[in-house]
Amino acid sequence: MKLSDRIQDGVVILEPKGKIMGGPDASLLHDTLYDYIKKDRRKVVVDLGQVDWMNSSGLGILIAGYTTLRNNEGMLKLANVTDKIQSLLTITKLVQVFEAFDSVDDAVRSFK
Amino acid sequence: MDKPIISGDTITIPSSLDHLADVDLFIESALREYGTPQVLIPDIAISVSELVNNAVMHGNKQSRDKMVTVRISRANNAVLIAVTDQGTGFDPGEIQNPIDNENLLKAVGRGIFIVRSLMDTVDIVPGPNGTTITIGKAIA
Numbered sequence: 001m002k003l004s005d006r007i008q009d010g011v012v013i014l015e016p017k018g019k020i021m022g023g024p025d026a027s028l029l030h031d032t033l034y035d036y037i038k039k040d041r042r043k044v045v046v047d048l049g050q051v052d053w054m055n056s057s058g059l060g061i062l063i064a065g066y067t068t069l070r071n072n073e074g075m076l077k078l079a080n081v082t083d084k085i086q087s088l089l090t091i092t093k094l095v096q097v098f099e100a101f102d103s104v105d106d107a108v109r110s111f112k
Numbered sequence: 113m114d115k116p117i118i119s120g121d122t123i124t125i126p127s128s129l130d131h132l133a134d135v136d137l138f139i140e141s142a143l144r145e146y147g148t149p150q151v152l153i154p155d156i157a158i159s160v161s162e163l164v165n166n167a168v169m170h171g172n173k174q175s176r177d178k179m180v181t182v183r184i185s186r187a188n189n190a191v192l193i194a195v196t197d198q199g200t201g202f203d204p205g206e207i208q209n210p211i212d213n214e215n216l217l218k219a220v221g222r223g224i225f226i227v228r229s230l231m232d233t234v235d236i237v238p239g240p241n242g243t244t245i246t247i248g249k250a251i252a
Contacts, residue, residue: 021136021161023129053154055161056226060219067217084154091229092222093211 001025001051005032011043011108012036017050020058029058033065042074045107049080059094066097075099079107113179122183125164127172127197135164135182139193142184146191148251155230156191156249162223163195163245171197171243189252190232195245201238 001018003025016029036044046062048054066076078100081089089095101107116125116134123138125131139160143153164180172178178198185192208215210222228234233248 019136019157021132021158022165023132053158055158055165056220056222057161057165059222063217064219067219088158088226091226093216097216 001028003028003032005036007041008104009108009111011045011111012041013045013047013104013108015047015050019052020054020061022055022057026057026061030061030064033061034068037065037068037072037074042069042072043111044069044074044076045079045101045104046076047079047104048082048085051082051085053084054088056092059088059092062098063094075111077101077107077110079104114176121185122181124179124181126176127168127174127178127180128176129165129168129174132161132164136161139182139184143191143251146186146251148191152249152251156193156247159227159230159247159249160193160195162227163193163247166223167195167197167199167243167245170202171199173199186251187248190248190250192246192248195247196242198242201240201243203238204236 001016001020004015006013014033020026020029069076078098081100113126116123116131118138123135125134136157140153140157143156167180168174172180181196183194207224208221210225215221227247231247231249235246237244
């Protein structure tokens with residue numbers, strides 16, 4: 001997995017690319033997310049449009065990030081959720097947890 | 113042993129999550145050789161990654177002296193993948209339900225649930241010298 005990150009209108013955009021299966025890629029996503037949280041960034045969008053698939057390790061990082069941000073008056077949202085990941089979110093009932101948007105722009109706008 | 117070993121239909125890895133990608137490459141390559149429809153490959157790959165994660169972390173406790181073996185085979189119109197660790201076994205009945213409200217926001221505990229949801233068959237054989245979990249999926 002490769003990971004890009006940027007700031008758009010004050011919102012952190014994380015753009016993983018490839019498969020999130022645990023191990024080194026999960027650590028990279030986790031560490032990058034938490035680096036931003038430590039810098040007091042509280043609005044995060046994870047763009048999943050280029051993620052081939054993820055397993056429970058990836059979901060766990062998203063949930064942990066979501067919970068940490070929510071407990072600190074922040075929020076983590078998803079954008080460009082592919083059918084495969086949507087299926088996983090549905091199976092695990094995490095569709096009830098994460099707000100998802102069709103585009104990063106829509107997700108960023110939702111913070112205003 | 114600090115590198116994966118591939119022998120025919122089997123890959124053996126040391127107990128490190130650094131080798132998840134090696135297993136994924138091996139499995140997806142084998143699935144394509146079997147003519148598995150592309151739409152099914154991610155579900156099978158996800159399930160294998162879940163089992164290997166569990167074997168490394170929970171079965172073998174990341175002990176470098178212990179191995180995880182993944183064997184793939186074809187039986188009629190289905191693919192079978194067996195993941196074996198060298199741990200001390202576990203009770204599948206003790207796994208909490210990750211979709212219960214009190215567990216929904218937990219960061220861990222979804223692996224087996226996801227495997228059961230995505231695969232046609234899941235057979236867990238725990239033992240004092242290792243656990244083998246065999247998953248099956250119809251591919252034709």
